[in-house]
Amino acid sequence: MKDMDEREIMGLIESLLFVSGDAIPAKRIAEFLNMDVRKVRKLMERLIDVFNFERRGLQVIRVDDSYQLATRPEYGEYIDKFFGSDKKQTLSQAVLETLSIIAYRQPITRMDIELIRGVKCEYAINVLIDKGLIKEVGRLDAPGRPILYGTTNLFLRSFGLSSLEDLPPLQE
């Protein structure tokens, strides 16, 4: 990779993003190319510009210092129409809060979720199961053997996460 010029490096990164599908952290690209991470970020800004300037169907997006190849949002509804896919749902605040607690504290029982939120969460949990964002992952070895909940792969994908480690850190 020594004698590659910037255009070629950008092309290489583009191909890595394609194969990965998931977002790749700037740090990993920098380590692989043996480059300063700031330099990588600068190159990525240029790559993003190139895609935007040419109004391509794909774009490079930046989420939390990671980069990802994705379709452009303005085409979302046409993609849904073409493939007959269901319109993506929005989640209410109650459901989102419940989902956050499960994401960070899994596996967790309903009672523990309710303890944190201070309100009943049965409805929110049912909504999340219906949408396939959480699932039953086991039972707690305690009286009543309560169900333990955890997040699904669909959850990771709908939030653009490649693993649970990519969740934004909790503010202490």
Add this chain to the structure above:
Amino acid sequence: MDYHVKLDLFEGPLDLLLHLISKAKIKIEDVSITEITEQYLDYLDKMKKFDVEIASEFLVMAATLLYIKSRALLPKPQIQEDDEFDPEQDLIRRLAEYKKYKEVSEKLKERKKIYSNIYYKLPEELVYKKDESTTSIIEGDVNDLISAFVKLMAQKKFHRTERIFYPVHKRSITVSQRINQIKRILNKKVQCSFFQLFEEHYYRSDVVVTFLALLEMLKDNQIRIFQQGQFEDIIIRRAK
């Protein structure tokens, strides 16, 4: 003339308390429960006035707040017990905990917004170099067994024969007999392959009995199952 009064809705008593605290521009740790109690009860009054049904959780919190307030008014006992439960500290701890998740849910909401109108592809299924020191053996669960079974049944030999009539055999093997057979196989060899177990069985009932036997043994922790990687054969081992 109609009056429209906007009443903020809250996810629960903790949400309402956090709102009151942030309105007062104070940190959670510095909150005076006594002052907040006043505002909290005011809000419940408003809810009542506008015929909003008050969930029981709000009332429980009101009682907790009043209890904390009453404790503060009463003289403290002379002898302080160290491990005495302090409802005020407990409430503050719960508020801080809830705030953490409420804030992060905002971040997740943002992410959801970004990702709700775009698509990206699944990672390519590359064959990763095997690291000899850590052979990637995945320990499986019931779901892996089931998907292996579905794959097995998709094989040609288990498809229904063209014959409409065929002799019905009375199969005498039961699940517990099959469990004993599998145990014997595992006693002779350390491990055996999932697909091999089905090799000499062409009758659906035998296949089902074998599968049930495996499920039963897995449930009783008699066996453990492993897989080299996705879609590969499942290895059955005796549990230690």
